[in-house]
Amino acid sequence: MKGDRTYRGLFVGLVTVDFVYLATSAPKSNQKIVASDYTVSAGGPATNAAATFSYLGNEANLLGVVGTHSTTELIKADLANCRVKLWDLALNTTQVPPVSSVIITQETGERAVVSINAVKTQVSNHAYTDILSNIDIVLIDGHQIAVGNAIARQAKIKNIPVVIDGGSWKQGFEDILPNVDYAICSANFHPPNCNNSEQVFAYLSAFGIPHIAITHGEQPIQYLSKNKIYTIDVPTVKIIDSLGAGDIFHGAFCHFILFKSFVEALAEASLIAAVSCQAFGTRRWMNIKG
Numbered sequence: 001m002k003g004d005r006t007y008r009g010l011f012v013g014l015v016t017v018d019f020v021y022l023a024t025s026a027p028k029s030n031q032k033i034v035a036s037d038y039t040v041s042a043g044g045p046a047t048n049a050a051a052t053f054s055y056l057g058n059e060a061n062l063l064g065v066v067g068t069h070s071t072t073e074l075i076k077a078d079l080a081n082c083r084v085k086l087w088d089l090a091l092n093t094t095q096v097p098p099v100s101s102v103i104i105t106q107e108t109g110e111r112a113v114v115s116i117n118a119v120k121t122q123v124s125n126h127a128y129t130d131i132l133s134n135i136d137i138v139l140i141d142g143h144q145i146a147v148g149n150a151i152a153r154q155a156k157i158k159n160i161p162v163v164i165d166g167g168s169w170k171q172g173f174e175d176i177l178p179n180v181d182y183a184i185c186s187a188n189f190h191p192p193n194c195n196n197s198e199q200v201f202a203y204l205s206a207f208g209i210p211h212i213a214i215t216h217g218e219q220p221i222q223y224l225s226k227n228k229i230y231t232i233d234v235p236t237v238k239i240i241d242s243l244g245a246g247d248i249f250h251g252a253f254c255h256f257i258l259f260k261s262f263v264e265a266l267a268e269a270s271l272i273a274a275v276s277c278q279a280f281g282t283r284r285w286m287n288i289k290g
Contacts, residue, residue: 013046013141052251067093109239145172
């Protein structure tokens with residue numbers, strides 16, 4: 001899985017506390033259910049990607065808002081366990097970090113999510129002026145738009161490749177896109193006036209992004225090459241839990257793209273994401289052998 005050396009990545013965006021439950025189904029109105037299993041971890045697209053990048057033998061740096069609320073000890077413990085270095089954009093905030101409550105349906109692996117994203121924890125600037133020193137790749141998930149934009153501009157000047165996790169469109173993404181090298185988007189990524197993959201590819205290409213791909217869960221990945229759309233099949237596995245699979249895909253992609261071609265990196269990342277779907281939660285897959 002590893003390249004010739006240890007790489008250093010910077011992951012910019014959302015940091016949450018995730019409470020994840022495994023149950024026979026999501027509760028209906030006024031219904032109480034008992035979960036058969038649960039897990040607590042740090043979450044968010046950039047966070048899960050950073051944990052994956054670290055798992056693959058690299059040095060992962062996470063830039064996001066955490067603060068000093070008592071709940072953040074859960075975040076810090078998980079990041080320490082994953083060997084992810086935290087760069088806190090709001091060291092002194094006592095605000096409760098964003099929390100996600102997730103219910104995984106036991107038979108299908110489908111998820112029901114209630115969450116707060118980074119809308120209440122936006123930061124307009126950051127003090128880490130040397131954070132890109134010796135960084136090999138940057139991933140931006142769009143949840144800290146102002147900081148992500150500043151980092152992308154700096155990375156462009158330093159010739160550091162920039163990846164965006166296009167999970168969903170966020171206002172301000174258009175400012176980041178001119179400095180992006182790899183746009184890896186989900187089927188739920190809909191820029192203005194874009195209603196299908198062809199329109200998304202055209203929109204992103206207009207910003208000069210050389211490498212663009214769209215994931216579709218268990219369906220083939222689409223990617224653009226020489227103005228034509230091609231597909232890559234993804235592994236077929238029994239899904240236990242698909243939570244965070246896209247984030248894990250992005251973290252794995254950031255690893256493989258540093259020593260493989262674009263198509264190879266997409267294919268290798270899909271293998272890692274498939275493994276993650278075979279275990280409950282966003283961390284237990286790391287203990288699967290093989």
